[in-house]
Amino acid sequence: MEHKNLKPGKSKSVAAGIMIFLVVVITIMLVAFMNAPTRGGAQVMASAQTYFAEVKQTALPFLVVVGLGAVILGVLAGITVYRVWPNQKKRNTLLTAYAFLTPYLLITCIFTIGVILFAFYISFTHYDIFTEPTWVGLNNYKLAFKGFTDSTQKDFVQSLHNVFWYTLLVVPIQTTLAIGMAVLLNTGVRLKNFFRTIFYAPSVTSSVVITLIFVWLYLKSGFVNNIMTNLLTPLGLNFQSVNWLGDPRGLFQLFGFTIKSSEWYLRGPSIAWMAIMVQNIFTTAPTFMIMFLAALQDINPVLYEAAAIDGANGWQQFTKITLPLLRPIILLVIVLGTIGTLQVFDQVYLATQGGPLGTSLTPVYLIYREAMGAQGPINMGYAASLAFILALIIFVFTFIQRRVLEHGTEQY
């Protein structure tokens, strides 16, 4: 009896496993086919046949590599299903889960994973999106760092330098500011909702709108210079109006150091770059304030009561209770802030276009410039390699932050 029942069950499992294997492989290959690194242009895109011929001609190695991956993944999926199939409960759970996941997985495969694979492949090629990608090995990656030795190609190195300063200054300031605002709003001040709305307003406003407003504020005859003059002149200080978004002088130059133009990396962030930092802090801090506010509501008031009974003053309560309990959120805010600042683009695109003298050039803006061929032929391969370098840098930063900050959060 038992023996007889097992056999059809087993063959069913095998069939299911093979089915899943086929579905996975075919899906991945279809996605890869649609994302294949081919020539673009109307001739290629005219019909399905022309595209197919083009893929056959240029993208076979790509498809072979992806195909290998697809087979491995398919085998894994097939084995999982084969094992789970005889157990009806497990089978149902698995199938239900994947049924719900399928739409998301497909979209991710097509528009994220497929595109990333494509980008990774072309980062090793010279690719102008119209003619066939030509394999150049690691040349694009080498070119990115050539700025260390060749000062005429320092764009990427300079953009990294800029963005590190940006992260270094913006993340701590905006996090501190966000905690400060959240704690203030949590103390039960009057008109709490009013202040919350006011503080949060910059975050819900589009960053494009805010940037355009700041461009006006930062004009030489603009509001910022006006306020500074009116505040500083009565104090007996002589304030010269500054063209905030157009001044390439670095922070350390302002302290009176003379630094040669060839040693630009010693100058610190430029005035223009710091002006953009201020604007970014203004927009982003309130978003994080809301997160801290939510976290603060979660802290048990009994803890404060107990501390007060034990004679702890407000500052002690803040440093010994509030901050430690906020630690997971602080980690989150710092990680999100770092990722956001390393990818800064829209402010630069709208306000300075990387100027003055490249002091507000950022990696993402440079990627855009190279990918769209705004300064010379389209160089999609180089742009893709820059994107991967940036992704690696962000990964390393996030990893370190998690290691340093997450350590010890569990105990609370």
Add this chain to the structure above:
Amino acid sequence: MKSKMLVVFSCLMVAVLLLTACGKATTEPTSAPVEQATAEPVEATTEPVEATEVAASTCPLSVEDGATIVFSGWGDQTEQQIYKDSIERFKAICPNVTVDYQPIPDKFQDKLKAQMAGGTAPDVFYVDDQLMTAFASTGQLMALDDVMAEAGVSRDDFIPALLTIFTLDGKTYALPKDWSTLGLVYLPEAFTDAGIAEPADTWTWDDMRTAAKAIAAKGTYAGFCMGADWARFAPFVFSNGGDYANSDFTAGTLDTPEVKEMATFVTEMFNEKSLVRPADISASWCGEAIGKKLVAMTLEGGWMVNSMKLDYSDVVWKTALIPNGSKTRADVIFTNGIGVNASTKYPMAAAAFAIYLTGRANQGEIVKTGFAYSTHPDQIDLIGNVNDKAIAEAGLLPDTKVAYWGPYTSKLEDSVSKALERVWLGDQTVDEAFAQAQAEATTALSGQ
């Protein structure tokens, strides 16, 4: 039962998603025909009277029957209206062709590159140096020489300098649709205020500097407005016998005495405060500084006329010919062209349209609107506005050059602008800054 339903449902979802994803690649863009066809009675009545356009009253090429072509360009409402009118005129002579005008006012180059890669680019479109670089060498633009010969259009019909941009390996990939150059734009009241004579066409750069100094000294207006900008610096260099790169765009010529002398000249002006940057006087560009009556003189082009009419119609301003340099008098030309998509379905219709747009008949109509200058040298007299005339005159000077130095033009230009910026900042001397610019230019022009 339930789990079976789920399996069926998920399979359906997969199928639907795959189908939609596949479908996307092949579906044609649903181009809503934006033909509002507001026939301009004024334009229509003037056309038949033109005696010179009799030859152009037939379609320039024998076009495909029932051809529908898409045409895209940038431009504001005024420019769009001008091209709508042009399309109406084209319809009158090539009735078999339907033109679907789809203007892209913002980020034109980015959008067009993406469209071209996706196979949905328009059949006929504006071409500038950036698009020329991206499209011509990669075979996305149709070489027009054969159809030009068929239509009886010659390269010699156009102002010679204009074709520099649109020529690659001896082939013509676009025809110039309009152009501008720089004139010495000035505010007469500033000269009255300082009690000095207004600029004349005999002026040299030194005369300009003396006047700027006098006006700056008076203090009511700034003297001469110029950003650290390669384009405004170009006439200084050209008129001193210099250039930014050699003639085949293989090497920069930025550390030559011709360039450095003029860099010193403008730097001295900057240091003596007879030259101000637009940002120094809170203007976004020098034309705005003239409109706001902040400065006495600047170098601007044909776009000034419409911009002043629109924003500062009550301001009286004039234009003099670009000042004379020590070697010659020369100006810089900016131009854009009309190109044809190499993979258009209707090459003859598309080419006929491009040839018509840039031809004498249509250019003659456009120039009358005061919007742009005709690209045909014999039509320069049709320019009506006196300021436009003064600006355009410099375009025909023998040493005037077009702002184009090969595929890496904007990198080279960027190096020049940055060099000027560093010198004015006091960061570097002229020698240091232009040695660095030359090194950057050499790297850039060698293709990295």
